[in-house]
Amino acid sequence: MDRHEHDAHEHATHDGASHEHSAHEHSAHEHGGHEHGGHATNGDAHHGGDHVAVFRRLFWGTALIAIPVVGFDQMFASLLGYDVPAWGRWISPVLGSVIYRWGGRPFLTGAVSEIRMRKPGMMLLIGLAISVAFVSSWGSSLGLLSHELSFWWELALLVVIMLLGHWIEMASLAQTTSALDSLAALLPDEAEVVDGAGVRRVAPAELRLGDVVLVRPGSSIPADGVVVEGSASVDESMVTGESRSVRRSAGDAVVAGTVATDSGLRVEVTAVGDQTTLAGIARLVADAQASSSNAQRLADRAAGWLFWFAIGSATLTAIVWMALGMPDTAVVRVITVLVIACPHALGLAIPLVVSIATERAARGGVLVKDRLALERMRSVDTVLFDKTGTLTEGAPSVVGVEPAAGRDANEILALAAAAEVDSEHPLAKAIVEAAVDRGLVVPVAAEFTSEPATGVRAVVDDRRVEVGGPRMLALHASSELPVAERWRTEGAIILHVVVDGEVAGALKLADDVRPESRDAVDALHRLGVSVVMITGDARAVADTVASELGIDRVYAEVRPEDKAEAVAELQAEGRVVAMVGDGVNDAPALARADVGIAIGAGTDVAIASAGVILASSDPRSVLSVVELSRAGYRKMKQNLWWAAGYNLVSVPLAAGVLAPIGFVMPMSVGAILMSVSTVVVALNSQRLRRLDLDPAAGVDRILGDRSRTPNRRG
Secondary structure, three states: OOOOOOOHHHOHHHOOOOOOOOHHHHHHHHOOHHHOOOOOOHHHHHHHHHHHHHHHHHHHHHHHHHHHHHHOOHHHHHHHOOOOOHHHOOHHHHHHHHHHHHHOHHHHHHHHHHHHHOOOOHHHHHHHHHHHHHHHHHHHHOOOOOHHHOOHHHHHHHHHHHHHHHHHHHHHHOOOOOHHHHHHOOOOOOEEEEEOOEEEEEOHHHOOOOOEEEEOOOOEOOOEEEEEEOOEEEEOHHHHOOOOOEEEOOOOEEOOOOEEOOOOEEEEEEEOHHHOHHHHHHHHHHHHHHOOOOOOOHHHHHHHHHHHHHHHHHHHHHHHHHHOOOHHHHHHHHHHHHHHOOOHHHHHHHHHHHHHHHHHHHHOOEEEOOHHHHHHHHHOOEEEEEHHHHHEEEEEEEEEEEEOOOOOHHHHHHHHHHHHOOOOOHHHHHHHHHHHHOOOOOOOEEEEEEEOOOEEEEEEOOEEEEEEOHHHHHHOOOOOOOHHHHHHHOOOEEEEEEEOOEEEEEEEEEEEEOOOHHHHHHHHHHOOOEEEEEOOOOHHHHHHHHHHHOOOEEEOOOOHHHHHHHHHHHHHOOOOEEEEEOOHHHHHHHHHOOEEEEEOOOOHHHHHHOOEEEOOOOOOHHHHHHHHHHHHHHHHHHHHHHHHHHHHHHHHHHHOOOHHHOOOOOHHHHHHHHHHHHHHHHHHHHHHHHOOOOHHHHHHHHHOOOOOOOOOOO
């Protein structure tokens, strides 16, 4: 029942106060439903695991079937110098047809979808290649076309490689907990409605305006309301994000989902259902997520370009060879061009990088939920940090001890700790921890008592010791120490220690700045990124932290529901914003930001609303996300150039551009180039595993000579 004077109006801390879908993901699951991959949004997150299972099953099934298809293919056999027995000549056509129909179904239906949307991309390119290979291979097997047009082994490998790429991608897209479900979980399962002399239990959804509910100590408040009886310290951190409990008494408003930590309350319900604060936050989260734009992925754009490149090349090939009076050669060359143009490597270029990057991130303490968030992080020019629990420790600690004249600071702290040792209040714990950290001997106290909104009392070594705020001083008609006014302007929590009726000293408590925060801010500045801080604390507190860390811009005294508006304001200035936070009140802002980064020690709601989660509370980990994003993007571009470079070289050769000098690239050589291109892409992607994501190492790489002045942006 301990009570410190830490209410909002008693301290200066409160003075005056997308997800995106790529084109080929849409097309891959628009037809055939469960057979096709797609990015699972919050609305269909439960399908994410189905997509992974489907593509895993398709990959392993077609991979097993592909073994005899390749082994019994006459073109492959001639390439390696062995003969296919007569009894095995139909194995490749029959099993190749199975691969085309079963394994190729996602790509064929996706191709149809892209045609309907008039957005040719990867699916149409793959569908065209496997269909041309299928038709020409059957024509060759039946003797209707040249034996050069048998592509059974190329068809099988193409489908297997593309399924592997999609399986990797679906695994990287798997969604986790829904933010809205996490918000709902803050409410208690039951509410106790006062009914005459007793109470009846109902679900929170059944509460009506005017109901009076009983909130027991340690229980969540089931609905927004006004306290009609009782007084308690209410933990509002899950909604406000601020670490200090707030005293709520008769006449004070309380919010659903917050917790009465020490005493019971009776609360009259003033808002239910969609009108509650939690419901409003839920709407903000949903609206912010829904407002995300649908951006085309880089691979889709490349696939679209390659589609028209392939069609154009095939058309030009047909025209030239027909003009030369060689229709048979024209058919062979056109089909070869269309099959070779399908980019095996392009199908792996992006998913493989994403898979390795997310795996590397996880081993470095960074969980990537949304791979597009990771990709966007390279373009971020503004990082918006929530203060409490992100840049600061998120819990009060003793940062100053001021003894009265003739007193010793250690003595004051030891006496205060002795008086507070039996208290469960966060401020009391901070005082005791400070004494222990200093190695002080804490005397044994007796006769411990506490009084709401006043302080605690105990007898320590035959002295009466009291610790509390202004109301405790008023009881003794004592004045606070002169240093208190300066501490108050800095936004500190101030408690005085009274020994036998005389003021013996004062304690300054504050939410400590994390020692890593300065390095994180300096390194972001060195990267040319502006750093902004947002908090519900008063301007004095915010400015003190901002000055200590060298932060460029501060949003102070911001209400929970307005944090998303601050993000929108920065975006309206043309900034690409990453939001870093850990509370329920941060969830809408995390969802609204271009990249939402949740501190892993934060709430489930913040984590579910973010695209990137940091396992630790070290703000320097944000730099790891930036470095990984930039390194991953470089690998994507390099892979795309390798994949596209194969096409830029092999397609003209397959078309016969060097025929005048006697060279026409055989299909077998084109197939080898396909494989080489795929291997190069795979090896290049693996180099991402070498990236060191240790936060301290990242800061050292970025800052280098710490004596240089950071390059800040306003």
